[in-house]
Amino acid sequence: MLSCYHRSSKIQRFGDNRDCSVMSAVKNVCIFGGTHGNEMSGVCLLKKWKDSPGLLKRSSFETKAVISNPEAVKLTRRYRDCDLNRSFTKENLEAKLTADTPYEIRRANELTNMLSAGGEIGPCQVLIDLHNTTSNMKMCLIHRNLDKVVLQMIAYVNSKLPENDCRNLYRTGPVDHATDLAPYGIGLEVGPQPQGVLRDDIMLLHEKTVMHCLDFIELFNSGVEFQSTDVITYQNVEFVTFPRDSNGEINATIHPSLQDKDWEPIKSRDPVFRLFDGTVLLLSDVVKMDIKEGEVFYPCFVNEAAYYEKDVAFFLTKQTQISVPALSTL
Amino acid sequence: MLSCYHRSSKIQRFGDNRDCSVMSAVKNVCIFGGTHGNEMSGVCLLKKWKDSPGLLKRSSFETKAVISNPEAVKLTRRYRDCDLNRSFTKENLEAKLTADTPYEIRRANELTNMLSAGGEIGPCQVLIDLHNTTSNMKMCLIHRNLDKVVLQMIAYVNSKLPENDCRNLYRTGPVDHATDLAPYGIGLEVGPQPQGVLRDDIMLLHEKTVMHCLDFIELFNSGVEFQSTDVITYQNVEFVTFPRDSNGEINATIHPSLQDKDWEPIKSRDPVFRLFDGTVLLLSDVVKMDIKEGEVFYPCFVNEAAYYEKDVAFFLTKQTQISVPALSTL
Numbered sequence: 001m002l003s004c005y006h007r008s009s010k011i012q013r014f015g016d017n018r019d020c021s022v023m024s025a026v027k028n029v030c031i032f033g034g035t036h037g038n039e040m041s042g043v044c045l046l047k048k049w050k051d052s053p054g055l056l057k058r059s060s061f062e063t064k065a066v067i068s069n070p071e072a073v074k075l076t077r078r079y080r081d082c083d084l085n086r087s088f089t090k091e092n093l094e095a096k097l098t099a100d101t102p103y104e105i106r107r108a109n110e111l112t113n114m115l116s117a118g119g120e121i122g123p124c125q126v127l128i129d130l131h132n133t134t135s136n137m138k139m140c141l142i143h144r145n146l147d148k149v150v151l152q153m154i155a156y157v158n159s160k161l162p163e164n165d166c167r168n169l170y171r172t173g174p175v176d177h178a179t180d181l182a183p184y185g186i187g188l189e190v191g192p193q194p195q196g197v198l199r200d201d202i203m204l205l206h207e208k209t210v211m212h213c214l215d216f217i218e219l220f221n222s223g224v225e226f227q228s229t230d231v232i233t234y235q236n237v238e239f240v241t242f243p244r245d246s247n248g249e250i251n252a253t254i255h256p257s258l259q260d261k262d263w264e265p266i267k268s269r270d271p272v273f274r275l276f277d278g279t280v281l282l283l284s285d286v287v288k289m290d291i292k293e294g295e296v297f298y299p300c301f302v303n304e305a306a307y308y309e310k311d312v313a314f315f316l317t318k319q320t321q322i323s324v325p326a327l328s329t330l
Numbered sequence: 331m332l333s334c335y336h337r338s339s340k341i342q343r344f345g346d347n348r349d350c351s352v353m354s355a356v357k358n359v360c361i362f363g364g365t366h367g368n369e370m371s372g373v374c375l376l377k378k379w380k381d382s383p384g385l386l387k388r389s390s391f392e393t394k395a396v397i398s399n400p401e402a403v404k405l406t407r408r409y410r411d412c413d414l415n416r417s418f419t420k421e422n423l424e425a426k427l428t429a430d431t432p433y434e435i436r437r438a439n440e441l442t443n444m445l446s447a448g449g450e451i452g453p454c455q456v457l458i459d460l461h462n463t464t465s466n467m468k469m470c471l472i473h474r475n476l477d478k479v480v481l482q483m484i485a486y487v488n489s490k491l492p493e494n495d496c497r498n499l500y501r502t503g504p505v506d507h508a509t510d511l512a513p514y515g516i517g518l519e520v521g522p523q524p525q526g527v528l529r530d531d532i533m534l535l536h537e538k539t540v541m542h543c544l545d546f547i548e549l550f551n552s553g554v555e556f557q558s559t560d561v562i563t564y565q566n567v568e569f570v571t572f573p574r575d576s577n578g579e580i581n582a583t584i585h586p587s588l589q590d591k592d593w594e595p596i597k598s599r600d601p602v603f604r605l606f607d608g609t610v611l612l613l614s615d616v617v618k619m620d621i622k623e624g625e626v627f628y629p630c631f632v633n634e635a636a637y638y639e640k641d642v643a644f645f646l647t648k649q650t651q652i653s654v655p656a657l658s659t660l
Contacts (some may be wrong), residue, residue, distance in 0.1 A: 047579060048606040076638070134524040152544040194464040194524035196635035200583035200604055249377060252528035274530060305526035308406070 009291075023149070025221040025329050026184075030115065030124040031056075031065040031210065034308070035085050035131065037072025038195040041203040042130025045210070049195055058214050059168055060221035065122050068111060068129075070224035071103055076196045078158045078306055079104050085129075088112070089176045101131050105186065115181050126153075128213055129180035130206060135307040135314075136260040139166040139209050142187035143233070144177070146170070150184050150227045151324040154233075155217050156216040165205065167263055168233040169317065186213070192260070193307050224326035234298055234317035242271050242313045243281060246297060254313060255304045262314075268293070273313070286314065353479070355551040355659050356514075360445065360454040361386075361395040363434070365415050365461065365508050366636065367402025368525040371533040372460025375540070388544050389452065390551035394451050398441060398459075398508060401433055406526045408636055409434055415459075418442070419506045445511050456483075457512035457542055463521035465644075466590040466636040469496045469539050472517035473563070474507070476500070480514050481654040482556045484563075487539060488547040495535065497593055498563040499630065499647065516543070522590070525635050532546060555658035562649035564593075564628055568619055571609060572643045573603050581606050583642060584633045592630045592644075603643070617646065 030048075033042030046065050049056050050322075054065040067073055081102035092105045093112055113118045115127075126149075133140075141157060143150050150207045154168050169189075171177075179185025184300050193202040220226070244250040252273040258266070266272070266283055268291045273281040284291055291297075301307060302314040363372030376395050379386050386393040397403055401410045411432035422435045444450040445457075456479075463470075471487060473480050484498050500518075501507075509515025518539050523532040550556070573582040582603040585591075588596065596602070596613055598621045603611040614621055616635055621627075631637060632644040 044580070044583075044606070047581070051581070051606065134527050172415055194522075194635050195526065196638060197464050197633055198580070198583055199633070200586045200589060201584055202619075211494070246379070250374070250528070251377070251381075251532055253374075256530045259530060276374070277383065292492075303527055303529070305383060305524050 005172060016272045018163065023219070023327065023329055025126045026061050026149075026217045028122060028124040029061055029063040029128065029136045029214070029217060030121055030182065031063060031067065031124040031129065031141040032068040032178050034070065034073040035068040035129055036078045036083075037069050037080075038078055039130070039132035039193075040196065040198040041132055041193065041206045043067065043073055044198050044203060045130065045207055048207075053211045055211075056214065058218040060218055063214065064141060066111070066114070066122075066204060068120065069104065069107060071107070077196070081105075084208075085178055086174075086176045088178060088180050089174065091217065111178070112181060124182050126184045126213075126217060128180055128210060129178045129187045130210070131187055132193045132195075132202065132206075133189050133301060135262050135300065135302050136192045137167070137189060137262045137300055138164065138191070138229070140187055140189040142168065142171050142179070143185075144179065145184060145323065147184070147327050148327045149220070151228075151231055152178070152327045153184070153186065153213060153216045153323060155229050155231050155324060156219075156226070157187050157212045158231065160212045161205075161209065166209075167300075168231060168232075169315075170233045170235045170322075172235070180293070183316055188213075191304075209252050220327070220329060223299065223327060223329055228326040229324050231252050231324055233320055233322055234282065236315045236317050236319055237297070238287055239258045239271070239310075239312045240286055240299075240316050241285070241311045242308075242316050243275060246285045250308075252281065255280060258299060258314070260302070263298050265296045267291075267296060283316075297325055336628040340370055347489070353657065354481075354589055356391050356455045356547045358400055358454040359391055359393040359450060359452055359456045359458065359544070359547060360399040360512065361393060362457065362459040362508050364396040364400065365459055366408045366413075367399050367404070367408050368408055368510075369460070369462035369523075370526065370528040371520065371523065371536045373397065373459065373464055374447050374528050374533060378537075384542065386542075388548045390472065390548055394454075396441070396444070396451065399437060401437070407439075408525070411435075414438060414507055416504075416506045419504065421451045426644045441508070442511060447594055454512050456514045456516070456543075457509055457510045457549060458540060459515070459517045460540070461517055461519040462520050462523045462525075464524055464534065465495070465592050465630065466522045467519060467592045467630055468521070469492065470511070470533050470630065471496065471516075471539075472501050474496065474501045475514060476652065478655050478657045479512070479550070480516060481541060481561055481652060482550075482559075482657045483514070483516065485561050485654060486549075486556070486557050487542045487563065488519065489525065490542045491535075491539065496539075497630075498561060499645075500563045500565045501570040502565070511565045518543075533657055546610060549648075550657070550659060553659055555656060558656040559654050561652045561654055563650055563652055564630065565650055566645045566647050567616055567627070568644050569640075570602070570618060570629075570644050570645045571641045573605060573616070573640075580638075582611065585610060588629060588632060588644070590632070592632050593628050595626045596629055597626055613646075640658055651653065
C-alpha cells in the first residue's frame with residue numbers, strides 16, 4: 001500500500017517546493033489540449049470551450065485552456081519533430097535554444113515560460129492534460145503525484161463515473177511530461193479513439209471528466225472536507241515489447257484474447273501475442289520479470305498506435321490501493 | 331439495375347483495350363500492400379507472405395506482392411508528399427519527372443513501369459490493393475469495373491464470408507487509383523482499425539479475403555463455370571461534409587446513432603451530426619441532394635480518419651443490384 005506522503009526524487013518535478021501539507025485554495029487551473037496533435041477530443045474540447053467559455057467558469061478559481069502543440073495540431077500528427085510530452089526535461093528546459101532546436105523542445109520552453117510568474121498564463125496549481133489512446137482504456141486518470149489533493153480529486157472523479165469507465169494509472173519514471181509543469185498534474189487519457197478521429201462518446205467522456213475535476217476544485221475551495229478514503233490505482237511494472245524477427249520487424253499481432261481487454265486481469269499462462277506463423281505466445285513467454293504462480297496483472301495501453309515507435313505493445317500493471325488522508329482547505 | 335456491360339468513359343482506365351468478352355485465363359496477379367503507409371494489415375500481410383511464400387502459390391497463375399508506398403510505410407503515414415492512391419492520373423503518368431516531383435507521383439510512375447511489359451513485375455490481369463479504414467466497415471470490396479470477371483470474383487468472395495462481414499462498393503469518379511493499373515482491379519478495404527495499428531481480427535479478415543480471391547482465380551483458370559448471378563453493391567451518391575463554423579473549423583461530432591453504423595440504412599430524418607453546442611443535425615439538414623420521402627441510404631466510411639483532410643464525414647450510398655452473366659474461360 002502506498003502512502004500519500006511517499007516521496008522519491010523520481011516522482012517529483014516540484015520536489016523541493018511542493019509541500020503536501022499546504023492545502024490552500026486553488027486559484028489557477030490550466031488545461032492542455034493537443035499535446036499530441038492527432039488526439040482529437042482534447043483539441044476539439046478546447047475549441048468548444050473557446051466558443052462557450054462559461055462551461056469552464058467556476059466561482060472560486062480561474063481556468064485557462066491552451067492548445068499545447070499547435071504545430072502538431074495543424075499537421076494532425078502526434079508531433080512535428082519529437083514527442084512534446086517527453087520534452088519537459090530539466091535538460092531541455094535549461095538548453096540554449098537555436099533555430100535548429102526541435103520544435104517541441106522550443107514549445108516546451110515556451111509553455112514553461114507561459115506558466116511561470118509573469119508569463120502569459122502564470123503559475124497554476126492544477127494542470128489537466130487531455131489525451132486520447134487507440135486502446136480500449138475508457139477514462140484513465142494518470143497521476144504521478146501521491147499527494148492528497150490529486151488523490152482526493154481522483155477519488156472524487158472515480159465516484160462520479162461508472163466503475164468500468166474510469167481507472168487510475170500511477171505513472172513513475174522520468175520527469176518530462178506536461179503534467180510535471182504544475183504541482184497537481186493529471187493526465188486524462190481516454191479511448192479507444194483512432195488518431196485523427198473525433199468520436200462523440202470519447203469527447204463526451206473527456207468533457208464529463210474535466211467537469212468533475214473542476215467541480216472537485218470548486219468544492220475544495222469552498223471548504224468542503226473530503227473524508228479519508230482509499231483509491232485503487234495501477235502501476236506499470238513492465239513495458240511489454242513486440243515480438244520481432246531477425247530483421248527487427250514485428251512479426252506478431254496482439255492476441256485476440258488480449259486485444260481490447262485493457263484492465264482485464266491476466267496471468268502467466270494467458271496468450272498475449274500470435275506470431276504471423278500461428279504460434280501463440282503466453283505472457284510468461286514474453287515478459288522479462290519473474291512471474292509468481294497465480295500472480296495477477298492488468299494490461300493497459302494494449303495496442304496503442306503511438307507506442308509502436310517506442311516498441312511498447314502494452315503496459316503490464318499491478319493493482320495497488322492507496323490510502324488518502326482527509327482533505328480540506330486550511 | 332446495372333448491367334455488366336455498362337460502360338462510360340469515367341469508369342474505365344483500360345477502356346479502349348479491355349474487352350469484357352475476352353475471358354482467357356489469368357496468368358499474373360499483383361497484390362499491393364502499404365499504398366497507404368499507416369494501413370497496417372496490408373503491410374504486415376506482405377511481410378507474412380514474404381516469409382511464407384507458399385500461402386500465395388496457386389498452380390495456374392503467379393502472384394507477386396509489392397509494398398507500393400515504401401516511404402510512407404517507413405514513416406507509418408498515409409503518404410509522404412501526397413496520396414499515392416489518387417496519383418495514378420494520366421497527367422501524372424505522362425509528366426516529366428524532376429527532383430521536385432512529389433514522391434508519390436514518382437512512385438506512381440515507377441509502379442506503372444513495373445507493371446508494364448518488360449517491367450519488374452510485368453502486366454497483371456488482376457490487381458488487389460489492400461487497405462484499412464478506421465470506419466466500422468468490415469470487409470468492403472471496392473470495384474470500379476462492371477465486367478464479369480471482377481463481379482463473379484466479388485460474388486464468389488461474398489459467398490465465402492458472412493454477410494455482415496462483407497459488402498461491395500462500386501467506385502466511380504476519376505481514374506487515379508492503384509487498382510486502375512490492371513484490367514481487373516479490386517480494393518480490399520477493411521476496418522475498423524486505427525491508423526498505425528495492427529489488429530489480429532482485421533489482418534485475418536484481410537488475409538481470408540485475399541485467399542478467396544486467389545481461389546476464385548484458380549477455379550476460373552481451371553475451367554469452372556460460374557453461373558449467372560446477382561450482386562448487391564453500393565454506389566456513392568454524395569460525400570457528406572463536416573459541419574464547420576465561420577472560421578472553417580469542424581464544430582460537430584458524428585452523431586452516436588451513426589458512429590460505427592456503416593452499412594445500416596438511414597433516412598432523411600435520422601440524426602447524423604451533433605454540433606458542439608448540442609444541436610442535432612439530421613441527414614436532410616446536411617445533404618445537398620433532394621431526398622424523397624422514405625428514401626433509404628447506406629452510409630459507409632463513417633468517420634474515416636484519412637477523409638478529414640478531404641472534408642468527407644461519410645459516404646452516402648444507395649444499394650443497387652447488378653446482374654452478372656455466367657463466366658468461364660474460353
